[in-house]
Amino acid sequence: MSDRRSFLKYMIGGASTPGAPTFTRDYYTELGIKPFINAIGPYSSLGGEEMWPEVIEAMDYAVQNKADMEELHDAVGKRIAELVGCEYACVTAGAASAITLAVAGSMSGLDPDIIHTLPHPPAGTKNEVILQASHQYLYDRALRVPGAKLVFVDSEEDLRAAIGSKTAMMFYVRKMTGQISLERWIELAKEYDIPTLCDAATTVPPIKYLLDTLKLGFDLCCFSGGKGLRGPYSAGLLLGRKDLIDAAKANGSPNHRAVGRSMKVAPEEYLGMMVAVETALKHDETADMALYERLTNYIATEINTLEGVTAEVRVADIQGMEPYVNVEWDQNIYKISKDDAKLALRNGDPCIELRAMFLSFGELHITAHMLKPDEEKIVARRMIEVLQDSKTGAMQ
Numbered sequence: 223m224s225d226r227r228s229f230l231k232y233m234i235g236g237a238s239t240p241g242a243p244t245f246t247r248d249y250y251t252e253l254g255i256k257p258f259i260n261a262i263g264p265y266s267s268l269g270g271e272e273m274w275p276e277v278i279e280a281m282d283y284a285v286q287n288k289a290d291m292e293e294l295h296d297a298v299g300k301r302i303a304e305l306v307g308c309e310y311a312c313v314t315a316g317a318a319s320a321i322t323l324a325v326a327g328s329m330s331g332l333d334p335d336i337i338h339t340l341p342h343p344p345a346g347t348k349n350e351v352i353l354q355a356s357h358q359y360l361y362d363r364a365l366r367v368p369g370a371k372l373v374f375v376d377s378e379e380d381l382r383a384a385i386g387s388k389t390a391m392m393f394y395v396r397k398m399t400g401q402i403s404l405e406r407w408i409e410l411a412k413e414y415d416i417p418t419l420c421d422a423a424t425t426v427p428p429i430k431y432l433l434d435t436l437k438l439g440f441d442l443c444c445f446s447g448g449k450g451l452r453g454p455y456s457a458g459l460l461l462g463r464k465d466l467i468d469a470a471k472a473n474g475s476p477n478h479r480a481v482g483r484s485m486k487v488a489p490e491e492y493l494g495m496m497v498a499v500e501t502a503l504k505h506d507e508t509a510d511m512a513l514y515e516r517l518t519n520y521i522a523t524e525i526n527t528l529e530g531v532t533a534e535v536r537v538a539d540i541q542g543m544e545p546y547v548n549v550e551w552d553q554n555i556y557k558i559s560k561d562d563a564k565l566a567l568r569n570g571d572p573c574i575e576l577r578a579m580f581l582s583f584g585e586l587h588i589t590a591h592m593l594k595p596d597e598e599k600i601v602a603r604r605m606i607e608v609l610q611d612s613k614t615g616a617m618q
């Protein structure tokens with residue numbers, strides 16, 4: 223599977239990509255970078271999702287045709303807003319950057335004295351972001367970048383006590399829970415006239431969740447561009463109220479004296495993100511889901527032929543609700559731990575990445591989302607080999 227042709231399929235975004243370019247160089251081989259089969263999913267650390275071919279075409283167009291950046295960004299923002307049904311939109315350097323710019327904007331408005339001094343604005347500047355303690359998460363540094371202070375609350379009583387003249391924003395992470403429900407969070411923010419931002423970075427697919435989240439009543443919502451939307455890896459979206467997005471943009475590139483100047487977005491990413499939204503909205507997600515079901519069923523059926531092994535197809539209740547295969551085995555027969563099985567598959571030939579330990583809570587999961595044609599057969603075969611070899615103590 224590490225032959226040159228199959229390796230190049232990785233590079234061009236799928237074997238069936240229409241009009242895919244042929245490459246004159248095999249860069250990864252030149253660099254000694256090992257190809258791998260992705261049975262784990264579109265993880266950022268493994269390069270994320272594949273862009274839609276339509277996105278690559280739009281990016282090529284923008285590379286070859288220059289435009290005024292503000293004009294382009296505004297036009298793209300209006301088009302995206304029209305497509306998804308919100309007031310306005312801007313393209314950011316990922317969802318984390320959307321959070322930073324949105325918080326910066328909620329602190330500064332359009333006041334240049336604040337914009338030019340973040341993260342150390344003049345005394346009296348609104349600089350507090352309130353969130354539920356249960357919503358403290360991996361990305362909360364993005365809230366602090368513009369100089370905001372995080373204020374954690376548990377109950378509605380805490381929240382009412384925390385709101386004051388320094389409150390810049392009330393932040394909520396979609397799919398996380400707490401004592402205060404999503405609906406109540408929005409209601410209370412409206413009562414005090416405080417802008418709300420919802421991090422919904424990973425809720426797509428299905429694209430319907432993006433549209434649904436926008437209807438909940440948050441002032442702003444942010445999404446990753448390079449995850450389920452299949453846009454440019456380093457892009458993201460900030461969607462919602464125009465006045466707040468104007469303020470967020472004032473804190474970003476191409477403005478020089480802005481805290482977000484270091485989060486530059488390329489013209490090809492503006493256009494690529496727009497086309498990613500267009501394409502995602504037209505795409506038949508049920509066909510994808512049927513494919514993932516077929517592939518996971520195949521893998522589970524193959525692995526189940528081993529005595530003392532149970533491979534079960536499950537549907538995740540988070541992350542796009544895609545099916546995955548959970549593999550368990552009798553450790554008296556197969557003398558290998560899940561962690562070691564993961565390592566054996568990673569170090570084998572071909573290298574296969576799957577989910578064990580982190581994010582699967584000690585279970586071993588195989589996903590079909592990123593598999594190329596026929597890779598399901600290799601994954602099933604290698605999983606069987608690793609288990610069988612463990613009986614005799616053979617390496618891998």
Ligand SMILES: *Cc1c(COP(=O)(O)O)cnc(C)c1O
Binds near residue numbers: 319361421422446
């Ligand atoms: C991935 C993720 C982010 C960061 O998104 P980027 O587009 O990589 O910046 C933020 N919040 C959540 C919940 C995420 O899953």
